[in-house]
Amino acid sequence: MILGILGGGQLGWMLGTAARRLGIECVFLDPAEHCTADLVGNRIRAAYDDAEALSELARRCDVVTYEFENVPAASAARLAEEVDVRPGWKSLETSQDRLVEKSFLAAHGVPVASFAAVEDLTSLAAAVAKVGLPAILKTRRGGYDGKGQAVLRHPEDLESGFAAIGERPAILESMIDFDLEASVLVVRGDDGATEVWGPIRNQHAGGILRRSDCPAPNVSPKAASAMLAHTEKLARALDHCGVLTVEFFVRGDDVLANEIAPRVHNSGHLTIEFAETDQFENHVRAVTRLPLGSTAARHRHATMLNAIGASPVHPDLAADRIATVDDLGIASAEATDGVAVYHDYRKKPRPGRKVGHLTAVSEEAPGAWVDQLITVIPGSSATEPASDD
Ligand code: ATP
Ligand code: MG
Numbered sequence: 001m002i003l004g005i006l007g008g009g010q011l012g013w014m015l016g017t018a019a020r021r022l023g024i025e026c027v028f029l030d031p032a033e034h035c036t037a038d039l040v041g042n043r044i045r046a047a048y049d050d051a052e053a054l055s056e057l058a059r060r061c062d063v064v065t066y067e068f069e070n071v072p073a074a075s076a077a078r079l080a081e082e083v084d085v086r087p088g089w090k091s092l093e094t095s096q097d098r099l100v101e102k103s104f105l106a107a108h109g110v111p112v113a114s115f116a117a118v119e120d121l122t123s124l125a126a127a128v129a130k131v132g133l134p135a136i137l138k139t140r141r142g143g144y145d146g147k148g149q150a151v152l153r154h155p156e157d158l159e160s161g162f163a164a165i166g167e168r169p170a171i172l173e174s175m176i177d178f179d180l181e182a183s184v185l186v187v188r189g190d191d192g193a194t195e196v197w198g199p200i201r202n203q204h205a206g207g208i209l210r211r212s213d214c215p216a217p218n219v220s221p222k223a224a225s226a227m228l229a230h231t232e233k234l235a236r237a238l239d240h241c242g243v244l245t246v247e248f249f250v251r252g253d254d255v256l257a258n259e260i261a262p263r264v265h266n267s268g269h270l271t272i273e274f275a276e277t278d279q280f281e282n283h284v285r286a287v288t289r290l291p292l293g294s295t296a297a298r299h300r301h302a303t304m305l306n307a308i309g310a311s312p313v314h315p316d317l318a319a320d321r322i323a324t325v326d327d328l329g330i331a332s333a334e335a336t337d338g339v340a341v342y343h344d345y346r347k348k349p350r351p352g353r354k355v356g357h358l359t360a361v362s363e364e365a366p367g368a369w370v371d372q373l374i375t376v377i378p379g380s381s382a383t384e385p386a387s388d389d
Contacts, residue, residue: 001288002027004061004083006075008035008043010345010354011067011264014272016040018280024288029057036345049075058082065242065287069095069262070142086190086241086287091262094238097140098171101259108237110230110257113249118170124158127172134175137161139168145352146207151175176256178249182216183267184231187243187282187292194235195282195295197275199227200267202247203382208352210382211374212267212304213366214274214297222253230257243268243283266306266354271295273341273359274302299361303370307356308379310349313342338362338369342377 001024005012008030016026016037026041035043046053049072057064063084069092076092079085094104105112116127118137128135133155139148148168150161162170182199201216202209216224231246238244245265247258268279277285277293285292340360347355358377360370374380 001025001063002061003284003288004029004057004064005037005041005067006030006048006057006064006071007067008032008037009067010036010343010347012037013040013345014269014280014343015065015067015264015284018278019284021281022284022288022290024284027057027060029053034346036347039346048072051078054078055082063287065263065283066092067263068144070144087244087262088239088241091238091240091244095260095262098138098143098259099140099169102171102173104237105234105257105260108233110234111255112257113173113176115171115173118162118172120167121158121162124162124170124172128152128155128158131172131174136173136175137165137170138173139165139170141169145209145354146204149207176249176251178251178256180216180218180250181247181258182219182227182250182255183212183245183247183265184227185243185245185265185268185271185279186231186235186240187279187286187295188235188240189286189292190241190289192236193292194232195277195292196228196231197268197271197279197295199224199248200270202267205382206352208306208308208354208379209266210306210308210380212270214270214302217365219250220253223250223255226253226255230255234260238262242286243279266357267304269343269357270302270304270359270361272343273339273361274299300363301366302359302361303366303373305358305360305370305373305377305380306354307342307358307377308354309351310378311344311355312358312377313344313356338364340373 003026005028008028013036019026028037028043031047044053102115114131116130118124118127134153137150150164152161181202184198186196188194199216200212200214203211235244243264245261249256264279271278276296342358344356
């Protein structure tokens with residue numbers, strides 16, 4: 001079995017690591033000079049719309065999946081003519097365009113923030129009249145880590161906000177005053193069988209995920225079961241195969257879906273240490289038609305911290321896949337019964353760039369230990385100033 005993966009970043013690397021464990025070889029397609037995934041497979045270095053490269057990938061692989069949803073539509077269509085692509089087209093097209101996505105969620109009875117389509121300044125004014133202020137203007141396509149977004153607080157912000165997102169087709173959403181953000185990940189097999197992880201609490205700053213905790217603290221049973229039910233329903237509605245992530249805003253017992261990702265997700269990285277089967281292995285299992293593994297928890301608690309903009313490890317250590325807490329110089333680590341593992345992506349640090357993540361698992365609620373870890377993981381604080389990116 002040979003698995004093709006579009007994208008060779010950290011998600012591709014962790015997918016490839018899981019595939020190896022299952023005896024599955026990976027071939028990546030990515031135009032970058034250096035890729036984290038080069039550690040775990042062969043790569044075709046070419047653009048995502050390079051017809052010849054896509055044909056080569058199709059020839060060499062039994063099935064193709066992707067680590068990001070912005071796969072050009074024409075490339076996905078071309079690949080699908082020659083090889084099985086999982087998840088399929090419906091999951092891709094729904095998650096590529098925020099307007100299509102929000103409309104899909106609403107049509108399936110999943111509550112969302114009120115929204116309106118924006119094409120120009122005239123429709124933006126109409127959207128503000130419908131949605132109210134404050135609101136968030138987001139490009140329909142291509143955004144990630146909060147890119148392509150502008151917050152509108154006052155009527156005079158419309159013009160500058162539209163200019164800030166490049167005057168592109170957009171969606172305006174009302175600003176939700178949430179208690180917390182959470183995600184649920186579901187993996188769905190080709191036969192419709194599912195397994196879930198979460199809800200996981202996610203803390204962002206400057207539009208970038210900084211920290212995730214599982215189980216999510218302070219989520220009512222009612223809100224948790226609503227998120228799980230919505231996520232499973234959406235996976236079915238998309239006839240999804242593989243991992244699907246749904247991000248939610250939680251306010252008391254109420255939940256609003258923010259967005260979906262038809263793939264493994266940053267908030268699910270903690271499943272590597274936390275769950276019997278992690279998101280990467282189960283995604284590979286689903287798309288290669290292997291039976292899914294149990295997602296049961298192996299620990300009481302997990303916290304994941306993203307390293308953003310700078311590496312916490314000494315350059316000599318970065319050659320290893322994983323650094324231990326000792327490598328990070330945290331003196332009191334042994335005083336707890338937890339374990340922390342740092343995953344280094346070998347990426348050149350740039351402001352706002354995720355270069356690694358640390359997961360701490362323990363048999364007790366996260367306390368001073370995690371607070372201490374935050375101080376050694378650059379960019380992981382949820383109170384990080386927005387100027388970071
Ligand atoms: P990511 O790649 O991290 O998923 P993204 O660029 O796809 O991010 P969103 O998930 O839509 O963008 O937004 C990023 C963050 O901005 C959200 O997690 C949330 O913290 C905040 N945000 C987005 N939309 C809203 C909203 N309508 N109300 C309040 N906060 C919002
Ligand atoms: Mg998001």
